[in-house]
Amino acid sequence: MTDEERQAGVTTGSYNDPGRRASPDQSGAAPSGGVTTASRESFAEAEPVNPVTPPEPRDEELSPEPQFEETLIEEISNLANDGVAYVQAETAFQKTRATLAGKSAGMATAYLVVALVTFHIALLALAVGLVIALTPLITVWGAIVVVVGALLLLTAWLAFKAKKLADRISALFKSNDERGQT
DSSP states (O other), X not given: OOHHHHHHTOOOSOTTOGGGSOOOOTTSSOOSTTOOSTTHHHHHHSOOOOSSSOOOOOGGGOOOOOOOOOOHHHHHHHXXXXXXXXXXXXXXXXXXXXXXXHHHHHHHHHHHHXXXXXXXXXXXXHHHHHHHHHHHHHHXXXXXXXXXXXXXXXXXXXXXHHHHHHHHHHHHTSOHHHHHHO
């Protein structure tokens, strides 16, 4: 766009472009249609409008872009600030993850306790059922002895297996000197 066209009020911008408003003509009245009578001849000489390309910037918009000359100290300062921001974000993430894991572990523990209680009740019901089932075969006292004896043997065997596993775990954490002494 030439200076003559700009002074005449002809623009190549879109219809909603604020630069589309024409300046008043010689008589001082605002023209209708956005183009002054003086600019109608120069309008024909103007380049066709391409709706894809933006309008050319005005002279006041044609200022050279500022040069970015950051010093090494500014670069290091920006890098340190980025590092601090990263550490803060990572800390917040890990706190959130730990909170979620803690809540999940608490719920898992509660479910495990309820499962153990119901398992204990089931074992008691099994023991009572076995006593009732064996009563016709070997009297009430005989059935109680058999059921209690079987449960005590099962308990002893499970305790023995747990002791072996506990010994294996403690051996993993002993130092070489302690292993030689035992």
